[in-house]
Amino acid sequence: MIARRQLMAAGGLALAGCATTTAAPLGRVVIVGGGFGGATAARYLKLWGGTAIEVTLVERHGAFISCPMSNLVIAGARELASISHGYAGLQAQGVKCVRGEVVAIDPAGKSVRLGDGSTLRWDRLILAPGVGFMLDELPGLAAAYASGRAVHAWQAGAQTELLRRQLQALPDGGVVLMSIPKAPYRCPPGPYERACLIASWLRRAKPRAKLLVLDANPEVQSKKALFERAFAQHHAGVLEYRPNAELKEVAGGVARFEFEDVKADVLNLIPPQRAGDLVRDFANVNRRWVGVDWLTMQAQAAPGVHVVGDALMSAPGMPKSGHLANQQAKVAAAAVLALLQGDAVNPAPVVMNTCYSFVTPDEAMHVASVHQYDAAEKTMKTVPGSGGVSPAASAAEAAYAQGWADNIWADTLAL
Amino acid sequence: MNTAQELRRHKRTSVLPLGLCVALAVFSAPGVARDVTLARSLAATCANCHGTDGRSRNPALPSLAGMKAETLMEALAHYRSGRRPGTVMPQIVKGYTEEQLRLIAAYFAAQPKP
Numbered sequence: 001m002i003a004r005r006q007l008m009a010a011g012g013l014a015l016a017g018c019a020t021t022t023a024a025p026l027g028r029v030v031i032v033g034g035g036f037g038g039a040t041a042a043r044y045l046k047l048w049g050g051t052a053i054e055v056t057l058v059e060r061h062g063a064f065i066s067c068p069m070s071n072l073v074i075a076g077a078r079e080l081a082s083i084s085h086g087y088a089g090l091q092a093q094g095v096k097c098v099r100g101e102v103v104a105i106d107p108a109g110k111s112v113r114l115g116d117g118s119t120l121r122w123d124r125l126i127l128a129p130g131v132g133f134m135l136d137e138l139p140g141l142a143a144a145y146a147s148g149r150a151v152h153a154w155q156a157g158a159q160t161e162l163l164r165r166q167l168q169a170l171p172d173g174g175v176v177l178m179s180i181p182k183a184p185y186r187c188p189p190g191p192y193e194r195a196c197l198i199a200s201w202l203r204r205a206k207p208r209a210k211l212l213v214l215d216a217n218p219e220v221q222s223k224k225a226l227f228e229r230a231f232a233q234h235h236a237g238v239l240e241y242r243p244n245a246e247l248k249e250v251a252g253g254v255a256r257f258e259f260e261d262v263k264a265d266v267l268n269l270i271p272p273q274r275a276g277d278l279v280r281d282f283a284n285v286n287r288r289w290v291g292v293d294w295l296t297m298q299a300q301a302a303p304g305v306h307v308v309g310d311a312l313m314s315a316p317g318m319p320k321s322g323h324l325a326n327q328q329a330k331v332a333a334a335a336v337l338a339l340l341q342g343d344a345v346n347p348a349p350v351v352m353n354t355c356y357s358f359v360t361p362d363e364a365m366h367v368a369s370v371h372q373y374d375a376a377e378k379t380m381k382t383v384p385g386s387g388g389v390s391p392a393a394s395a396a397e398a399a400y401a402q403g404w405a406d407n408i409w410a411d412t413l414a415l
Numbered sequence: 416m417n418t419a420q421e422l423r424r425h426k427r428t429s430v431l432p433l434g435l436c437v438a439l440a441v442f443s444a445p446g447v448a449r450d451v452t453l454a455r456s457l458a459a460t461c462a463n464c465h466g467t468d469g470r471s472r473n474p475a476l477p478s479l480a481g482m483k484a485e486t487l488m489e490a491l492a493h494y495r496s497g498r499r500p501g502t503v504m505p506q507i508v509k510g511y512t513e514e515q516l517r518l519i520a521a522y523f524a525a526q527p528k529p
Contacts, residue, residue, distance in 0.1 A: 047467070048455065323463055330459045334452065346453060352460050352510060354503055368503045370510020386510030390502060397502060400464075403475035408463040410472050 024054035026340040027123035030112060032102045032278060034059030034087060037309030037325035038128030040412045044333035046093040053337070056096040056120060058112070059087070061157070064413060067187065068322050068356075069405050070156040074163050075197035076205075077361035083156065083405075089414035102278060107302045124336045126297075126306045128325065129276025130155070131186045140250035141271060150250060150267040153194075154186060166266045167198065173208040177255055177264035179247040180215040181272040184289075186310045186320045189222035189367065191215075191270055193357040196227070198268075199235035200360045211238055212264065214245035214257055216272075222319065223357060223367050223389050230359035230393065275311035282307065289313035294373055294380050295345050296335035297328055306332045315380035318371055319353060326412055327351035349373050351380060356401035364398040365390035454518040457511075461519065464503070470529040481528030484520040491516050 031038045042057045066083040087097045104113040111121045135142040144150035153159040180191040195213045202209045220227045249256040274288040282299040285291045290307045291300040309325035335345045352370040369387035371380040469479035493499035494508045
C-alpha cells in the first residue's frame, strides 16, 4: 500500500499504465449485494473516489425493492412499483453493475466466482448479503414457504405481493397469523408496524377478520410504549398480541407454538435470522453473525473483506436497519479509499439511525440513535442522552417518513 | 485558509480526472486533508434524511447544501437547548460533539445551493 502511495505521489497518471488489468490507479473494489448497504458503498466509493477507483456491484436481482415502506404495500396503501428502483443511477456514476450470484469467495486469491463460472478480481471486497433464514430448526417452514402456504415477506418483492394477495383473498371472519422470531432479526419495529397496518386494513376491508400476533420475545422489541398505545387505541378488537410464543413447527395449515397450535387462513411467519449465506464462513459470532472492526468494517475473520448491513453482529443498541446499512457502507467506503491510498483510516467514525414506523397509513413515529466509536472498547456506542422516540405517532411524521424514504433511496442508488 | 475555504477548493478539484490524487496534492498539510475527509464522512451521516451532499429530494426535509455555517450552527444549538422544537433533530444533535457539528456545517456551507 505504501509503495502504491509513493508511486501516486510521483505521478498518478503514470501509474495507470503499470496496472495489469485496470486503469483505475487506486485499484478495484468488488461489492456483492445491491441493497441499502452494498449500493451505498458503490455510490460513495464513486462519489469520493471518482475515476481513481474501479467499482463493480454484483446483484442477483434486476432492481432494488425497499423493505422500508413495504408494509404499506402489504396493507394496500401504496404500490410495489413505488418502492422499486433500478441501478441505472449507479451505472451513470461509473459503477459496473453485474447481474449474477457469487458462489465462491477466495480471500487469499482476492477473487470471487460467479454462478456462470466467471471470476472477478479485487483489491478490496465489500459484502452486503443481508440476512439469511434459519429454516433447519423449524420443521415444515421451508416447505410451507415453497408451497405458498406460509409467507415471510421479510425480503421485499414477490413475497410482499403474495402476502398482499392472500390478505385480499381472506374471507371476512377469517384469521391472519403473524409470528415474530426471537431477536436479533432485521428491522426490530418492522413486525409491529406490519401488524398495525394489516389490522388497519382489516378493519376497513374485512371487519369481521382477526389478526393474531404471536411473538417469541417477551415484549415488543422497539418503540414499545408507542406500539402498545397503537394496539389499544387503533387496533383493539382486530389485533390480538401475545408475547413469549415461539414458533416450533409448521404442518399443513397449522402453526405449532410452544403452548398452542394455531390454524389460520393466512400465515405470515417471519423466520429466525442469521447472516446471509454468502458470509457464513465469516460469521464468527455464534456462527450466526459477522463480527467486524468498526473502524474499517473489515470482517474479523477475513482481513481485506469488508462486511456491512444486517449480516453484522450489531454493536450495543444498534438495530439492523436499512438506514444503518447505508451509514456503515459510508464508513466502509471511506476506509477502503484510505487503505488503498495508504492513508490512516478515520479513527473516530460516527453512524446514526432513524427508523419510521406507520401505525396507520396516515400516522408514523420514529426511533433515532447516534453511535460513536469507542477506542477503548473497540466498538460503536450510543451517545448517552442522545436519541429517543416520538412522543406520539403523527401525520407530520408520516410526511417526514416519506421524505426520509425519498432521500435515502436517492442517496443509496444515486437516483 | 479556514476549513470552509479548503472544502470549496476540494469541491472544485474533485471534478478533475484522478481527483483524489489532485486533492491529495492540494492538501499538502496532512491535518487539513484529514479535516476535509472527516467533514465529508460526518456530513454523509446527514444524507439519509437531507439528501446526498445536503440536496434534499422532498420538501418535507430541508436541503442543507449552501446554508451558511453560522445559520446551521445556530439552528443546531437551538435544537440542543430545546429552544427550537423538532422531532428527530433535538434527539440526534446531542449525539455529536460541537467540533463535529462545526465540520458538518462547514462542509454543507461549501456545497452549491440546490
